Amino acid sequence: MANSNTQFTTRLGVIATTVGSAVGLGNIWRFPYEAGMHGGGAFLLVDLFFIFIIGVPVLCAEFVIGRHTGANIRGAFRALAPGQRWGWMGYLSLISAIGILSFYSVVAGWTLEYLFASLFSYSSSFADASESALHSRFASFATSDVRPVLWTILFLIANYFVLVRGVTKGIEKVSNWLMPLLFILLLAFCINSLFMPGAAEGLRFLFYPDFSQITPSVILGAMGQAFFSLSLGLGCMVTYAAYFNSRVPLIKTAVTTAILDTLVAILAGMIIFPAVFTFARQPAAGPQLIFEVLPSIFASLPAGRLWSSLLFLLLFIASLTSTISMAEISIAFFQQECSMPRRRATLLTIAAAMFFGILCALSFGSLSSLKIFGLTIFNLFDYVTSNIILPIGALVISIFVGWKLPLPLLTSSIS
Ligand code: TRP
Numbered sequence: 145m146a147n148s149n150t151q152f153t154t155r156l157g158v159i160a161t162t163v164g165s166a167v168g169l170g171n172i173w174r175f176p177y178e179a180g181m182h183g184g185g186a187f188l189l190v191d192l193f194f195i196f197i198i199g200v201p202v203l204c205a206e207f208v209i210g211r212h213t214g215a216n217i218r219g220a221f222r223a224l225a226p227g228q229r230w231g232w233m234g235y236l237s238l239i240s241a242i243g244i245l246s247f248y249s250v251v252a253g254w255t256l257e258y259l260f261a262s263l264f265s266y267s268s269s270f271a272d273a274s275e276s277a278l279h280s281r282f283a284s285f286a287t288s289d290v291r292p293v294l295w296t297i298l299f300l301i302a303n304y305f306v307l308v309r310g311v312t313k314g315i316e317k318v319s320n321w322l323m324p325l326l327f328i329l330l331l332a333f334c335i336n337s338l339f340m341p342g343a344a345e346g347l348r349f350l351f352y353p354d355f356s357q358i359t360p361s362v363i364l365g366a367m368g369q370a371f372f373s374l375s376l377g378l379g380c381m382v383t384y385a386a387y388f389n390s391r392v393p394l395i396k397t398a399v400t401t402a403i404l405d406t407l408v409a410i411l412a413g414m415i416i417f418p419a420v421f422t423f424a425r426q427p428a429a430g431p432q433l434i435f436e437v438l439p440s441i442f443a444s445l446p447a448g449r450l451w452s453s454l455l456f457l458l459l460f461i462a463s464l465t466s467t468i469s470m471a472e473i474s475i476a477f478f479q480q481e482c483s484m485p486r487r488r489a490t491l492l493t494i495a496a497a498m499f500f501g502i503l504c505a506l507s508f509g510s511l512s513s514l515k516i517f518g519l520t521i522f523n524l525f526d527y528v529t530s531n532i533i534l535p536i537g538a539l540v541i542s543i544f545v546g547w548k549l550p551l552p553l554l555t556s557s558i559s
Pocket of ligand 1: 165166167168169170171244371372373374375376377378380466469470534
């Protein structure tokens, strides 16, 4: 496999791309609102349990499959268990990867809207940072039909331009630049939040586990969050590990990825919850939490527009380095299973995500009354992929590595 542009070239590249995949809206958007709805510290505690006790081993399993075969998810299963029926996992992954990419791009599109709104302060931007103003600003934007769709399309086009350049020149290069920038920005915002009057209360909410809050729904939510956040269950990490060379230490890479991923989720919580309590917002506001809380931070800051632009830029960066990893599942699949040139495989993947992404974006507006199993299209995509397919995929991958792989192969790959 070692031709140019099909392997990550440096150790930094390996970490930047895998952490880039793991760290995303899952950490900065999903974690705070899930924790906010599910009791803060209690949710964090259960999430940590799933990340380190279950997530890290599954991550190692995905790495072993990918690095050993150097293939896409379907090819990898077929190479390791020829003549058996594991290849269907490839189709499940392909469909779910495009599903996640579609709804995720809608939220990434929201971050672009907020980025441009704060850069060019259209529609009076966030000048009025009262709760009701920010709430209605978000609602009127998200339920409209034009701008959310346009941002989703633009976001996916940005993905196309990174992906079409290939693994080394596209994915690795972009991740190497953007991931360090992301950490610097996060730290700066975290320090700012720690000086807010509501900091103590916010930190207490995030870190103090109230054990009575640990209910089955918290446990289920935290499990889904852990898989989603580590990009597990779809073969995303199988696909990336196919680009690792034989010297990459798999366990160390898995542990580093889990630690940095958790750190970003905690930093995001440390940015948002002090602000939630300072500005008397509801921690349980749901998916719109960061879009309604973050702008109020900036209204109180000198050079607020600069900071808000930076923060939404950060969200965009985090989204992009994650979506390219989802898209790569499908691109590698089309390239290797259907012998497609990379450009066509990329085009097909992005076009499919655009089609479903537009439906997801419209499901807040014109299509909001279209319900399947009682859920809007966006919620259906989110629920089915995160809460059903990821855990099943992770289970299948674990069973495969535990029962199907010859032990010597496993021990030699992992050491
Ligand atoms: N982990 C990313 C996040 O936290 C999302 C993600 C990227 C993902 N690739 C994935 C989720 C594959 C599930 C499967 O935002």
